[in-house]
Amino acid sequence: MPDNAPQSFSTTTDDVTLRGDHWPPADDAVSAQAPVLLLHGGGQTRHSWDRTAAALAARGRDVYTLDSRGHGDSDWAPHGDYALEAFVADLRAVLADLPSKPVIIGASLGGITGLCTVGEQPETAAALVMVDVVVNVEQQGIDRIKEFMTGHVDGFASLDDVADAIAAYNPERRRPKNLDGLRKNVRLHDDGRWYWHWDPAFIASGEGDEPRRHTDPARLAAAARTVIAPTLVVRGGKSDVVSDAGVDNMRELIPHAEIADVSGAGHMVAGDDNEVFAAAIEQFLDSHGL
Template sequence: MSAPTGDPFTVSVNGLDLAGDRWGAPDPDRTPILMLHGGGQTRHSWNRAAAGIAGLGHQVYTMDLRGHGDSSWSDDADYGVDAFTADLVGTLEALQIAPVVVGASLGGITGLNAVGRNPGVAAGLVLVDIVVDVEPQGIERIKAFMAAHVDGFDTLDDVADAISAYNPDRKRTRNLDGLTKNVRRREDGRWYWHWDPRFLDGGNEAPRINDPEVLSEAAAGVDVPTLLVRGGNSDVVSEAGVESMLRLIPHAEAAGVNGAGHMVAGDDNQVFAAAIVDFLRRHGL
């Protein structure tokens, strides 16, 4: 079975070309969805979830963040939260939509900051395995995984092995061609992650990407329906982190995906999509 695909498009925001896919047709009775991936990923991490939600009547947009996938790299290596946030706000203005923003990890930080500081920019917010008070060891494990492979891989099998070592609970992929959504072969014949390695330095605002003070201020401004989705086996978001987040956004709801790790959608896409759709229906979105 071939993997689902959306219709590609590009928006020009803040001097960058940001790549996206559009799934499904607009429906005046259904709120559109915009999905943002985590750091080091691309929009293709959402493909199956986007196809499933679009199949239920919502138009879905998936976007590559700056420095990731097919989007432009920042000339000055600005990969701070303010830059990602400005890109998101500019993208929503260009698309002329006020969607439910679904963000995983870095995408969730971006969505939280944009929605909390820009009233009216979105109709809802879904934070996928990201809270203000994250678990430091989980964040460090992600950084170590990303930094360990900036010099590339000899083969796609090596890419699959690295992913499997980081996430041993997920079945090792058999579709090596599918990995080419996240890596690119360069002139030296090696395969490299499809993101700017300078992202690891955070650019001009490195301390602020997951700064609790900055994100707590943003959380206080969130006034739209909000769902927190936590992977049951996540080492990034704990139950205590969820409880703290619910105090910051008292009207928020929480849902868990048992058996899933930090990459919730990829670990159990069916349960993840079901939680999103249930949230949309209950809030008339």
């Protein structure tokens, strides 16, 4: 096994145990750079970051990927608590276990969890990267996410059906010929069907739409106004979740925020164009000496 192969870690909060992977620097030395914590979007798992984590570790960074509550290998919330405060409390617990302040990189739900945490407790992070999410997201894009997430809660008959559903949501991404990678995001149950590897209560909880049902826009706006850490908003050029108006609003809330546009990507930026995404991240980190 390579020296920098991912190693599992866990953090236990009041009600759940969170699990993730630690990707040590490729040179097996203690990195002088800030560690990186990658937070996935709603309905995803830490494995959505595998390529990004491997690339960052290969460049000498200490990297952590985390399954949020109700997702992947982390515990499901015992009382169906998937409100923003629960995700923020979980993140604070993980941050307390890290050796130093990390750069928080969060996609969608992970991004707004990071925003709230970094805004309300500025000392907890070295920098913040929000991936295709802003305080004011577009309802059309949110509706498509909701439709995709709720459309298959009864599972799939085969991995081919899983691939078909993903291709229908994101038709511009090439459908994989080898479907084994999908096993990281779905699980085969005793009834012979494949189910997403997240708690259905996550999308069924609360009022409104994902990601708004798991957020508090007023709280997020207030948090954004107090962010002092270097901040980057990475926008998918083909995203229907983040608009020009949403980006302009973020510039007003966080005047020092930088914007990177990955023109060939949709909402799933890292998966759509990981090479360009990783380059934007590295440029941002290097420019701030992180």
